[in-house]
Amino acid sequence: MSTIAPKRILIILGHPSSDSFCAALADAYAATARDAGHTVRELRLGQLDFDPVLHEGYRQVQPLEADLLAAQEAITWAGHLVFAYPIWWGGAPALLKGFIDRVFLPGYAFKYRPGKAFPAQLLLGRTAQLLVTMDTPPWYFRWVYRMPGIHQLRKTTLEFCGIKPVSVASFGPILNSTDAQRARWLEQARSLARRA
Numbered sequence: 001m002s003t004i005a006p007k008r009i010l011i012i013l014g015h016p017s018s019d020s021f022c023a024a025l026a027d028a029y030a031a032t033a034r035d036a037g038h039t040v041r042e043l044r045l046g047q048l049d050f051d052p053v054l055h056e057g058y059r060q061v062q063p064l065e066a067d068l069l070a071a072q073e074a075i076t077w078a079g080h081l082v083f084a085y086p087i088w089w090g091g092a093p094a095l096l097k098g099f100i101d102r103v104f105l106p107g108y109a110f111k112y113r114p115g116k117a118f119p120a121q122l123l124l125g126r127t128a129q130l131l132v133t134m135d136t137p138p139w140y141f142r143w144v145y146r147m148p149g150i151h152q153l154r155k156t157t158l159e160f161c162g163i164k165p166v167s168v169a170s171f172g173p174i175l176n177s178t179d180a181q182r183a184r185w186l187e188q189a190r191s192l193a194r195r196a
Contacts, residue, residue: 006037007196010078014085014096015133016046021174021182025131026084028186032193041074045095052098058106071103080127080196081163083153086174087134087141091149100157109161121162128158128166129196131189138170167192 011030015022023044030040048067055062064072075081085096106112110119132150134141141147154166169192171185 004036004196006039007033007080008078009033009038009040009080009082009196010074011040011042011082011084012096012099013042013044013046014083014093014099016093016095018044018046020086021171021185022084022086022131022133024182024186025133025171025189026082028189029082029084029129029131029193032190033196036194036196038193038196041078043071043074045099048099050099050102052095052102054098054101062102064102068099068102071099072108075103075123078126080129081158082129082131084131085133085153087132087136087149090145092153096153100153104157104161119160121160123158124162126163128154128163129192130154130166130168131192132168132170133174134170134172135175136173138172141170141172 009030011026013023013026017023026042030042033040048065048071050065050068051062083096085092091097103109106119107122109123111122112119130150130153136145150168150170154168158164158166169188171188
């Protein structure tokens with residue numbers, strides 16, 4: 001029997017397609033986390049109805065669509081966030097970036113403070129796991145490219161808002177991977193869920 005206390009886990013699929021290896025990783029993680037006694041909610045960004053463009057930046061309030069209000073409620077509810085997304089052109093897909101632009105807003109995720117260099121972190125007390133796929137060999141993405149698509153989400157978004165630690169698991173290259181490799185990667189996602 002597990003000695004790990006049950007958690008409230010929110011899994012965010014940042015790949016636009018539910019028929020992707022990212023989706024398979026998210027599904028494997030979700031099923032295993034539920035089997036381990038955790039409460040799991042899921043957001044599939046490709047199925048949400050929202051404008052991913054923050055048209056005026058922070059100069060004007062852009063009303064949140066119902067799906068984004070529900071997303072904020074789910075993030076507030078969660079103690080552990082799991083993002084499953086691919087690296088495209090070195091970064092996260094536009095859909096995931098647009099989701100972050102629209103949801104992680106001042107007053108919700110962070111708060112500017114007069115005279116202070118850094119804002120207050122409003123999402124403290126949460127942890128996160130990134131499940132990141134890529135066609136570049138992960139070692140090359142780390143040591144040559146310096147992981148821009150991971151640093152952006154981990155350091156300059158989640159940790160900036162107080163979510164930490166943020167663990168990272170990289171899977172790839174997906175292109176030309178074998179069924180056996182994919183099965184090992186899915187088992188790695190299940191193992192991470194067991195230790196959540």
